[in-house]
Amino acid sequence: MKKVHIFNAGPCKLPQPAIEAGIEALKDFKGTGMSVIEISHRTKEWESIMDETVALWKELYNIPEGYHVLFLGGGASTQFCYVPFNLLSKKAAYLDTGVWAHKSMKEAKVIAEMFGGEVEVVASSESTTYNHIPKGWTIPTDADYFHITTNNTIYGTEIKEDIDSPVTLVADMSSDFMSRPVDVKKYGLIYGGAQKNVGPAGVTVVIVREDILGKVNHPLPTMIDYRTHIKGGSMFNTPPVFPIFIMHETMKWIKAQGGLEAIQKMNTEKANLLYNEIDNNPMFKGTVIDKADRSLMNVCFVMEDKYKEKEADFLAFSKECGMAGLKGHRSVGGFRASIYNACTMEDVQALVACMQEFAKKNA
């Protein structure tokens, strides 16, 4: 098989052992003579996968009592409406740090309008194409919840610490899920699509503290009510079995790496190596203005102004070097290297070597 250094933003590189285990389970699931996608989800073989996956989330994130871990469909984008539906009575507060944050806010406004609430934008960096995380804001104490996007996948900024909030803190962690230890008790609700760090597209993970639910007065459709899925053990309806299976294997892989402290250390080393090259290579520069905000997951960079016309050349050259997925999002341009958990130091070293080689030929 052709060897490619995968820097895709999502879906993206996953641990090879998880993919191999998936191939086996597609052929014969736990010696049942049936594929994991042929067996009923109401069997003890499948239920043990569900239970183990929840247990691995609880163990790796050190999730305290009172929280539930749910595996749902619909992607993180569907959570943009689940959250206000379940939590918004009078007012929701949002931090506008990127396209995904903005979309989540837009959905909250729709729900607020339906039931007579409001959405307060606490701060926004939209006017500077989200090239930093806004600073110096305060969280309104009369809000039902405060929503943040911890990692801004498109712009390469990240809130790397668990913030203190006087109201229920809700976080979209889609693109930095399981990339570092998280102090879960600071959050009322955490959600994310699996396809950036914890599995394939198709399963959405929600970690929710039970006592924040059931406080709204408006009606909740059954499927949108988190309590339905708590009660049903994420099997009120048929769960996305294959994505959950791969997620189970990915969790096992994370644990085998030494857990989230070890993962965080590796992620920091990979990001440092790449940012260091961007800062020192004469042909490239980073796009995030405040270095403290730089994401450890999505590294965004562009050509230095005087080499602007070389952008397409570098992309072509990177392909020759065996790299995939380096083209930046259309709203930022340039390049984006997504270096999630499964991306190795060797992948990043190969990219750095490729940038150096390009500069040697062109600078």
Ligand SMILES: *Cc1c(COP(=O)(O)O)cnc(C)c1O
């Ligand atoms: C990718 C992404 C989403 C959208 O996820 P879907 O599962 O495709 O709906 C939402 N938020 C963030 C931060 C993302 O990176």
